Amino acid sequence: MDTTAAGPIPAALLVDAIHRCGVRTVLTVPDTHQATTLAALAADPAVRLLTCATEDEAVAIAAGLWIGGDEPMLIIQNTGLCASINTWRGVAIDGRIPLFAFVGLFSREAGIEPRASARSPVRYAIPLLEALGIPYALIDGPGDVPRIEELFHLSRERRGPAVALIGYPTC
């Protein structure tokens, strides 16, 4: 496998990264972009997968899980990040709760840098994270997968949010 190329990431690589982080619970509002990853997690007995009605809920549930000693993370899409940003602020920034998420860049055009996308949910994702001071990395291919563990541990060390932007639909 060419690990330097941009393009779809096999779900198994992402699930392995989730295991290496020690994640025990994944909270999701399903993302078309990450459907194969969610399917793999649904069949994974080592991870509890909980589907939530809204991203706001997912963030608050993650807070309760972390306070109680669990290791949660989120899988959502870019539109869900926009929808829940006040809860991210209250829980993870002001509340200092570690919060790590895969955020799918749903509807991104192949080969286009996200800031140059014609689709506003893609175009605004990185500026939104930067405006809030949320650490992030663009996971654009298998070679970027090691960044996931870095960001997960950063969220725990800084007691705050961190985001892995999943650049292409997982396969």
Place this chain on the structure above:
Amino acid sequence: MPMQPLAALRAIADLRADAIVVPTMTTVAPWHEISPSPLNVSCIGFMGGAAALGLGLALARPERHVIVLDGDGSLLMQLGSLATIAGAAPPNFYHLVFKNGIYHVSGGQPVPAAATLDFAAMARAAGYRQAHRFADLESFRAALPTIFAQTGPALVELETEPVPTARQGSVGNASFAAEAEVARGVLLGT
């Protein structure tokens, strides 16, 4: 006649034992006075999140009861939580909704459909294992031991009087970040 919220809180405190309690909005300040504990985790700064915060705690700590002291306006902000909680079905989750019909902290504006809302019916339809409504304190106080002894998730809708004006906008000295840190330390023994 609707019950006084402070009396309802005292009835809950009497049966709290070692439960984790998540107050929000108008219950935050009086709850801390009535039942101070390192296991109070106030939902402050993300209105509507109390039930979801409590769900996370209940899933992480199945050996303890988790009691959420929600408001009607708060629950309406994340009404989908009823379905998420019913789907997760935590047996240790007790969701008490203080229904005073107004957004008290922001000045007393009425919540939508205040006269007709039935949270217990909504919870029952979503799939909660228990759902109850009480308009008087004595009935609530008499039923509460049985409710806490039975399996959750349970929703208890309490028809309450608006609290005194002096409490508007007040959450006392409560801080979500500080309380989360203390509660985590107790729960993890660190």
